Amino acid sequence: MIPRDGRQAIPALMGIGLRAPHLAEIIAARPAIGWFEVHAENYMGGGAAPAQLERVRRDHALSLHGVGLSLGSAEGVDAAHLARLRRLVERFEPARVSEHLSWSVASGAYLNDLLPLPYTEETLAVVAANLERAQEALRRALLLENPSRYLRFRHSTIPEPQFLAELVRRTGCGLLCDVNNIFVSARNLGFDAMAYLEALPAGAVGEIHLAGHAAVMRDGEALLIDDHGAPVAPEVWALYGAALRRFGLVATLVEWDKNLPDLPVLLEEARKAERAAAATLGDHAGAR
Amino acid sequence: MPALAELQAAFRRALLEEDESALAGLVEEGGARLDIHRNNLFASLGAVLAESFPAVCRLVDARFFAYAAHEFVRRHPPRRAVLAEYGEGFADFLAEFPPCRDLAYLADVARLEWLMARAATAADAAPLAAEALAGVAPADTPRLLLRLHPAWGFLASPWPVDRIWRANRGAASDMAPIDLAQGGVRLEIGRSDNEVAMRALDAPAFAFRAALAQGGTLEEAAIAALIADPEFDLAAALARLFHDGAVAGVALAPPAAETVP
Numbered sequence: 001m002i003p004r005d006g007r008q009a010i011p012a013l014m015g016i017g018l019r020a021p022h023l024a025e026i027i028a029a030r031p032a033i034g035w036f037e038v039h040a041e042n043y044m045g046g047g048a049a050p051a052q053l054e055r056v057r058r059d060h061a062l063s064l065h066g067v068g069l070s071l072g073s074a075e076g077v078d079a080a081h082l083a084r085l086r087r088l089v090e091r092f093e094p095a096r097v098s099e100h101l102s103w104s105v106a107s108g109a110y111l112n113d114l115l116p117l118p119y120t121e122e123t124l125a126v127v128a129a130n131l132e133r134a135q136e137a138l139r140r141a142l143l144l145e146n147p148s149r150y151l152r153f154r155h156s157t158i159p160e161p162q163f164l165a166e167l168v169r170r171t172g173c174g175l176l177c178d179v180n181n182i183f184v185s186a187r188n189l190g191f192d193a194m195a196y197l198e199a200l201p202a203g204a205v206g207e208i209h210l211a212g213h214a215a216v217m218r219d220g221e222a223l224l225i226d227d228h229g230a231p232v233a234p235e236v237w238a239l240y241g242a243a244l245r246r247f248g249l250v251a252t253l254v255e256w257d258k259n260l261p262d263l264p265v266l267l268e269e270a271r272k273a274e275r276a277a278a279a280t281l282g283d284h285a286g287a288r
Numbered sequence: 289m290p291a292l293a294e295l296q297a298a299f300r301r302a303l304l305e306e307d308e309s310a311l312a313g314l315v316e317e318g319g320a321r322l323d324i325h326r327n328n329l330f331a332s333l334g335a336v337l338a339e340s341f342p343a344v345c346r347l348v349d350a351r352f353f354a355y356a357a358h359e360f361v362r363r364h365p366p367r368r369a370v371l372a373e374y375g376e377g378f379a380d381f382l383a384e385f386p387p388c389r390d391l392a393y394l395a396d397v398a399r400l401e402w403l404m405a406r407a408a409t410a411a412d413a414a415p416l417a418a419e420a421l422a423g424v425a426p427a428d429t430p431r432l433l434l435r436l437h438p439a440w441g442f443l444a445s446p447w448p449v450d451r452i453w454r455a456n457r458g459a460a461s462d463m464a465p466i467d468l469a470q471g472g473v474r475l476e477i478g479r480s481d482n483e484v485a486m487r488a489l490d491a492p493a494f495a496f497r498a499a500l501a502q503g504g505t506l507e508e509a510a511i512a513a514l515i516a517d518p519e520f521d522l523a524a525a526l527a528r529l530f531h532d533g534a535v536a537g538v539a540l541a542p543p544a545a546e547t548v549p
Binding site: 068084104115120152219223225 | 289292295297299303304314317319320322324328332369372408409410412413439
């Protein structure tokens with residue numbers, strides 16, 4: 001690998017989440033990173049934010065990560081929101097567009113959290129219909145992200161990875177495998193993270209997310225909270241290695257939201273992902 | 289087994305109204321685990337409001353602001369996922385919120401911050417030059433409609449809210465004591481080169497521009513300005529409006545009924 005500007009180059013597969021406090025530095029320094037991911041909802045208005053994103057887009061590939069489409073809502077997706085997402089996709093021509101297997105909207109109220117779904121035949125039909133509508137409007141396949149889970153519904157009948165696999169089969173969507181979310185959910189709900197990875201349809205995974213989480217005590221039980229507020233945990237790096245062995249070399253993003261560090265710290269996490277990929281898959285890892 | 293729509297309605301009640309009765313039998317784990325979602329909801333939306341209303345937050349202190357924001361979120365959750373657009377109605381909520389009654393100017397500071405927050409992310413629109421009026425026949429001029437740029441907003445307050453706002457933005461630029469009896473202010477909030485700008489207008493200029501912003505015709509806006517100042521110079525005021533980049537569209541109102549032959 002050839003160092004650029006004295007910095008270690010990161011292969012195009014590694015990206016970081018673009019956050020507002022880093023914007024000016026990224027526009028000025030153009031760091032050697034393959035791509036940036038942004039939350040679509042932060043750029044749906046006018047003014048400075050989309051203008052700055054256009055500057056970033058000139059130098060870097062982009063991934064649009066939606067948090068507001070609410071694909072799991074029984075009342076369907078909001079047509080106005082979908083139209084705004086479509087305009088954003090047309091303007092920025094992102095390499096990937098992703099959303100979540102969750103819901104946020106009930107009776108028109110947007111609850112600003114990625115809320116859990118019961119995994120039933122009815123939910124499968126609801127999410128598949130919403131996904132198909134979104135993919136039709138955006139004229140492209142979406143990547144669907146597995147959520148971080150804290151609770152389960154008694155009437156769920158389908159394990160989450162099988163539920164995701166069935167959505168892939170019905171709608172042609174891809175998957176965004178959030179390795180930290182698998183780890184957090186496995187701990188909180190008591191399932192085997194490795195078995196979960198094995199049950200995902202490997203060919204559908206188009207992106208991996210890595211992030212930090214927090215360990216808390218609530219009502220006398222230890223829980224993990226997916227707060228994106230710390231470095232990636234060692235156990236999550238280990239699970240990332242397993243994910244790479246199963247899915248091959250997949251574009252990987254490091255997310256950081258709470259306690260956002262300086263940009264070099266975040267870039268170093270992406271380099272760590274690169275080293276993990278090289279160690280897991282051998283020297284050809286950086287060549288793609 | 290509940291339908292998904294029922295479950296989501298029950299979940300919404302559990303989060304917003306802390307009424308977990310309908311959800312209790314449906315989840316394996318409730319209690320503290322539901323609190324994680326509830327905390328995500330209220331903490332994130334409280335942070336959104338604190339970011340859009342920083343001077344209000346400083347005036348009432350962060351702890352009270354968090355309490356007021358929690359009550360606002362509970363009663364008026366967002367209707368859209370674009371959170372920069374969340375907070376309309378917060379000023380009116382504060383005006384009616386009993387613990388804030390003694391801070392008479394607080395709601396107007398919130399109105400100012402809402403206009404500034406909206407100005408920052410309002411839709412882009414290319415400002416028109418005065419030449420946009422070149423094709424308008426003189427007889428049609430009174431029924432001209434000048435659509436102002438979406439970032440533009442206007443606020444008249446009986447309090448010096450611009451000075452109160454500056455004194456509560458952390459910068460020491462305007463830290464002299466503020467005399468609340470000094471009188472009110474008429475403010476225009478706009479955006480130029482993607483920077484939000486606020487400035488005070490005199491009475492006729494404010495009357496003119498605010499009337500246009502409310503969808504009034506040029507004739508109605510001119511009359512409003514002339515009431516404020518009989519010497520109002522309409523041609524100069526129009527030129528300044530275009531010069532400021534405030535005009536994003538030009539149209540004609542339908543002719544008045546009596547002019548139909």
